[in-house]
Amino acid sequence: xxxxxxxxxxxxxxxxxxxxxxxxxxxxxxxxxxxxxxxxxxxxxxxxxxxxxxxxxxxxxxxxxxxxxxxxxxxxxxxxxxx
Amino acid sequence: xxxxxxxxxxxxxxxxxxxxxxxxxxxxxxxxxxxxxxxxxxxxxxxxxxxxxxxxxxxxxxxxxxxxxxxxxxxxxxxxxxxxxxxxxxxxxxxxxxxxxxxxxxxxxxxxxxxxxxxxxxxxxxxxxxxxxxxxxxxxxxxxxxxxxxxxxxxxxxxxxxxxxxxxxxxxxxxxxxxxxxxxxxxxxxxxxxxxxxxxxxxxxxxxxxxxxxxxxxxxxxxxxxxxxxxxxxxxxxxxxxxxxxxxxxxxxxxxxxxxxxxxxxxxxxxxxxxxxxxxxxxxxxxxxxxxxxxxxxxxxxxxxxxxxxxxxxxxxxxxxxxxxxxxxxxxxxxxxxxxxxxxxxxxxxxxxxxxxxxxxxxxxxxxxxxxxxxxxxxxxxxxxxxxxxxxxxxxxxxxxxxxxxxxxxxxxxxxxxxxxxxxxxxxxxxxxxxxxxxxxxxxxxxxxxxxxxxxxxxxxxxx
Numbered sequence: 001x002x003x004x005x006x007x008x009x010x011x012x013x014x015x016x017x018x019x020x021x022x023x024x025x026x027x028x029x030x031x032x033x034x035x036x037x038x039x040x041x042x043x044x045x046x047x048x049x050x051x052x053x054x055x056x057x058x059x060x061x062x063x064x065x066x067x068x069x070x071x072x073x074x075x076x077x078x079x080x081x082x083x
Numbered sequence: 084x085x086x087x088x089x090x091x092x093x094x095x096x097x098x099x100x101x102x103x104x105x106x107x108x109x110x111x112x113x114x115x116x117x118x119x120x121x122x123x124x125x126x127x128x129x130x131x132x133x134x135x136x137x138x139x140x141x142x143x144x145x146x147x148x149x150x151x152x153x154x155x156x157x158x159x160x161x162x163x164x165x166x167x168x169x170x171x172x173x174x175x176x177x178x179x180x181x182x183x184x185x186x187x188x189x190x191x192x193x194x195x196x197x198x199x200x201x202x203x204x205x206x207x208x209x210x211x212x213x214x215x216x217x218x219x220x221x222x223x224x225x226x227x228x229x230x231x232x233x234x235x236x237x238x239x240x241x242x243x244x245x246x247x248x249x250x251x252x253x254x255x256x257x258x259x260x261x262x263x264x265x266x267x268x269x270x271x272x273x274x275x276x277x278x279x280x281x282x283x284x285x286x287x288x289x290x291x292x293x294x295x296x297x298x299x300x301x302x303x304x305x306x307x308x309x310x311x312x313x314x315x316x317x318x319x320x321x322x323x324x325x326x327x328x329x330x331x332x333x334x335x336x337x338x339x340x341x342x343x344x345x346x347x348x349x350x351x352x353x354x355x356x357x358x359x360x361x362x363x364x365x366x367x368x369x370x371x372x373x374x375x376x377x378x379x380x381x382x383x384x385x386x387x388x389x390x391x392x393x394x395x396x397x398x399x400x401x402x403x404x405x406x407x408x409x410x411x412x413x414x415x416x417x418x419x420x421x422x423x424x425x426x427x428x429x430x431x432x433x434x435x436x437x438x439x440x441x442x443x444x445x446x447x448x449x450x451x452x453x454x455x456x457x458x459x460x461x462x463x464x465x466x467x468x469x470x471x472x473x474x475x476x477x478x479x480x481x482x483x484x485x486x487x488x489x490x491x492x493x494x495x496x497x498x499x500x501x502x503x504x505x506x507x508x509x510x511x512x513x514x515x516x517x518x519x520x521x522x523x524x525x526x527x528x529x530x531x532x533x534x535x536x537x538x539x540x541x542x543x544x545x546x547x
Binding site for chain 2: 041042043046049050053060061062063
């Protein structure tokens with residue numbers, strides 16, 4: 001089943017909030033760098049990817065990390081992979 | 084049988100709040116088992132039992148704030164048979180004096196040393212933290228040999244898992260009254276550490292140099308004396324809200340001021356090609372599920388731990404005008420806690436862990452530092468600290484040493500740089516490694532050798 005951009009955004013928001021509980025993900029621009037915005041270190045980012053994989057069932061490799069840098073990037077990749 | 088008391092978890096701590104019990108009345112506990120969570124003014128810390136026994140009765144309710152030294156729970160011996168009698172158990176023991184009296188508050192006793200132990204052997208034993216007075220000698224007339232000392236040192240090495248208990252037979256593993264090695268006593272006297280306040284013991288139940296040093300490192304100022312009456316009414320407060328661990332600004336200020344005041348730092352730095360490591364990780368991580376993936380940070384820690392083992396002169400403590408090597412490599416990892424606090428707990432015996440184990444330990448440690456809680460021992464005994472600010476985007480970290488440690492490794496961001504190799508220029512991922520060294524303990528050349536070994540190890544990631 002294809003993941004819609006809206007569903008992907010929801011997943012990203014939930015994953016970020018698990019790591020940064022008070023994060024206001026809704027107000028983050030689509031193209032803003034998630035790591036920088038929420039001060040995610042590499043361990044946090046690994047947890048973020050882990051949560052996305054768990055929720056979406058999509059396989060995400062380290063080579064995909066550049067595409068996962070922003071909300072828009074995550075949405076695109078999840079939609080593409082689940083298609 | 085020692086009762087379970089509120090430990091001092093830092094020099095500026097004179098009281099702590101019992102947050103919760105991790106055991107129930109009637110439970111059998113062993114030395115090292117987590118007993119309770121204690122909230123100091125700066126962090127919530129799991130405190131383990133210092134003895135084997137049965138939890139008889141809780142004397143303090145969660146939420147109560149009590150002075151250091153207050154009895155929190157009474158412990159009963161495991162059996163009716165006294166476990167503290169150091170009975171003779173081998174022919175050799177008959178000719179070896181029994182263990183000295185347990186360490187007493189404020190007293191510095193020189194324990195009896197077997198007559199036949201020559202100075203070099205005593206020195207060797209002291210280095211390994213072995214108490215000669217407890218050894219059964221295998222030499223002629225029960226004299227203690229070098230092999231005996233080595234055996235005892237191996238037997239008393241801390242086990243890699245806190246809850247794993249050693250099963251080898253031998254004198255060093257039987258329950259005994261609290262003892263302290265002669266070296267530990269001397270160190271304690273010199274450092275002004277009250278042996279009775281050293282809450283940690285080695286694998287054989289005795290206080291060794293490492294534990295004294297651990298106590299000294301958490302003690303920036305003299306430890307406040309325990310209150311006169313352990314039964315004084317406890318002030319009840321609501322349990323504190325859960326929060327991350329980490330030293331307050333005041334604690335960091337005191338520690339770092341001391342470092343800059345006392346430690347003449349030197350700095351050596353080098354830029355290392357991280358191509359082989361990142362390429363190897365990329366390949367091996369492809370085979371791994373997302374939760375098993377290994378970050379360069381973990382590989383750098385493992386490589387640093389192995390390097391520290393190669394260069395023991397940088398792995399340890401500066402205590403009273405002398406360098407004291409660490410009993411093993413316990414790498415401290417500087418963790419920034421959201422909200423601005425900083426804490427540098429240890430991954431115990433880092434060099435003995437596999438790379439996936441180091442990665443798991445790192446994730447666990449960081450997660451607990453930030454949201455959960457750390458264990459007391461983790462805060463007490465790092466032998467060398469690593470501060471990796473790569474994720475903060477800086478290329479270089481020239482760090483301040485944590486007293487009484489003698490070195491600190493700063494790791495910067497992995498940056499792609501033009502890199503000349505074999506007469507060609509290419510673009511390689513590189514990292515800047517900076518070693519801060521205590522010039523009293525070592526010279527720049529030692530720091531340079533350390534970095535050279537580390538660079539070499541990073542060129543062969545498959546061996547990590």
